[in-house]
Amino acid sequence: MERLIERSLFASRWMMAPMYLGLAAALAILVWVFLRELWAFVLIVPVITVNDAILGVLALIDLSLAANLLMIVIFSGYENFVSRMELDQEKDRPEWQGEVDFSGLKLKLVASIVAISGIHLLKVFMDVSKYTAEQMRWMVIIHLVFVISGVLLAAMDWIASNAKIRKKAATLPVD
Template identity: 80%
Template sequence: MERLFERGLFASRWLMAPMYLGLVGALIILLYAFLMELVRFALSIPVITVDDAVLGALALIDLSLAANLLLIVIFSGYENFVSRMDLADHVDRPDWQGEVDFSTLKLKLVASIVAISGIHLLKVFMDVGAYSADKIRWMVIIHLVFVISGVLLALMDWISNHAKTLKKAAKAG
């Protein structure tokens, strides 16, 4: 009975697979948004200012970072929680695939969120007159919360890894 129960629990990981397919759908939506933004950007070339060029480029970078974040979550989440991908021999397989554990995934997620937040903040600074001082203050505060959260997550991982290293050294010595 216990063995059957455990096999059922283990098989339940496949309930995550449709979620990763859903994230692929979100990636398609981001691609559409990227293409629409690129077309809008390209059509503005005849009257574009330097600031508009930078803002347009930042919008495209922002969308590509969000897409990269989705790919990291899809690949590493699927491999960590559902099943290994049998693509070791594929020439285009990313070097990091199969090596991103849950801890590394958390750090990559937070780093990506900080980068995306920073780009949004930079876009605001490029057009600072369009925003109230209160809104800018809140955006800076939120960005700092992301940065501090990232640093604290990295510190917790470092402490955890350091403790594991010390524990292994104590057992060996």
């Protein structure tokens, strides 16, 4: 009975596969939005101002970072929780694929969120007249919460990995 339960629980990881396929569909939606933004940006090039150029580029970077974030979640999540991708022969395979554990995935996610938040905040500062002081204050506070959360998460992972190293070193036989 125990073996049957364990095998069933282990097989249940495949229920995550449709979620990763859904994230791939979300990536296609981001590509569509990126292309629409790029087209709108190209159309205003003849009359573009410096601020509009910077805002347009930041919007494209923002979408690109969101897409990168999705790829990290799709690849790492699938490999960590569902199954290894047998793509060793692929010369275009990202170096980090298959190397990012759950801890690394969390750090990459937080770093991406901080970068996206920072770019959004920069876009707000480039067009400050559209926002009230209260809205800007909350955007800065939210960004700082993301930054502080990222630093604390990195510190917790550093502490945990050092504790593992110390524990391992303590169990090694002394010659």
